[in-house]
Amino acid sequence: MxxxxxxxxxxxxxxxxxxxxxxxxxxxxxxxxxxxxxxxxxGGLYNPVTLKRFTPVWKSQEQLDLALPVYQTIEKDLGIQLDYKIAVKRRFTSTEEQNEWFARSDRPGLKPFINTTLSENNNPKIKADFKLGEVLQTGRIDTxxxxxxxxxxxxxxxxxxxxxxxxxxxxxxxxxxxxxxxxxxxxxxxxxxxxxxxxxxxxxxLQGSKGQLLTIHAPDLKLDYVLKSSVFIIPLGNDLYRIGATYEQNDKNNSITQEAKQTLLDKLKTFTDFNFEVVNHVAGVRPTVxxxxxxxxxxxxxxxxxxxxxxxxxxxxxxxxxxxxxxxxxxxxxxxxxxxxxxxxxxxx
The missing domain is CATH 3.50.50.60 (FAD/NAD(P)-binding domain)
Incomplete structure (x- = not known):
């Protein structure tokens, strides 16, 4: 051959x-x-902004311009949906974070991706007293x-x-x-x-960074955007949400751990108030450099x-x-x- x-x-x-x-x-x-x-x-997100420090992802526009047509072609070839357009919003914890969001919005590489109109939190299950910042041109690929x-x-x-x-x-x-x-x-x-x-x-x-994610069933949450706080909440449909992720530098296998599960749940509960059931727990080692x-x-x-x-x-x-x-x-x-x-x-x- x-x-x-x-x-x-x-x-x-x-x-x-x-x-x-x-x-x-x-x-x-x-x-x-x-x-x-x-x-x-x-998690499958495509998000051109690093939400911890409000900085642009390296060559984000070039990456998006190349990546999205590739996934569209695969969708057509395989007859499936992979690309789900969904907003990504950052939960602010202080006025200082809000001000930093505005200050960075005009920086090169960020302006096309940052909505300078803050979003009100209208979801009673989410604690967000300082509003939310929305990233533009975002979505999720079902990897x-x-x-x-x-x-x-x-x-x-x-x-x-x-x-x-x-x-x-x-x-x-x-x-x-x-x-x-x-x-x-x-x-x-x-x-x-x-x-x-x-x-x-x-x-x-290649160092590697282990990531663990949970999938929860939460019928009362009714969240229609990706929320980033101390963890991500990613809607998957049918009242399912992905919660993640951990960043573990020493453990380099695909085994899930109770410790990581508890860490994710503890972080989730700091800014939410709803009932849920954990229905899945997965792990993988990211190829980080x-x-x-x-x-x-x-x-x-x-x-x-x-x-x-x-x-x-x-x-x-x-x-x-x-x-x-x-x-x-x-x-x-x-x-x-x-x-x-x-x-x-x-x-x-």
């Missing part, structure tokens, strides 16, 4: 790269063993459904192999790679935190091996952008954004 690309990983990064390959009539096959959960359990249906579509076309990739079976030659009975011109590793086991790229400083920028590019020695990784907690927005960057770098020799080029860490050798 001969293809242009082998992709390892079928999360947001791998899917984004597969989409750009399809759009450019490049052949590919995907390996995925379901070992990485961060894309599946993600679980996306990955499930995309894998199914690849399986129907015999384009996905659901087994663990064995690095020691990879043969690298001048014109590409051979793996078992597959020959490819290029190989892209989009493994998320699983890259820690990859001998070609495990020198890169110490400088908070993705890891994209070519292996320092093997020029047909590439990495697409390090998206942190913003994979929905950034995955199509960095996939486009990598494809253009490989096929058109277009230089990568210097901030994301993995060669910035070559000094670690």
């Amino acid at each position: 001969e293809v242009d690309y082998i992709i390892v990983g079928c999360g947001l990064a791998g899917i984004s790269f597969a989409e750009i390959l399809k759009a450019n009539n490049k052949s590919f096959v995907v390996f995925d063993d379901n070992s990485q959960q961060s894309s599946i359990v993600a 679980k459904l996306l990955i499930e249906k995309y894998r199914q579509a690849l399986s129907n076309k015999k384009l996905i192999i659901t087994e663990q990739f064995k690095y020691d079976k990879l043969i690298i030659n001048a014109n590409g790679v051979d793996y078992k009975n597959i020959s490819a011109k290029h190989m892209v590793f989009a493994e998320g935190f699983g890259v820690k086991n990859n001998p070609f790229f495990n020198h890169l400083p 110490k400088d908070r920028k993705p890891l994209v590019g070519q292996h320092h020695t093997h020029k047909n091996l590439h990495i697409l990784n390090g998206m942190g907690s913003r994979g929905v927005m950034i995955a199509p952008y960095i996939a486009n960057q990598l494809f253009n770098c490989i096929e058109n020799n277009t230089p990568l954004d210097i901030e994301i080029d993995c060669s910035r860490f070559n000094y670690l050798f």
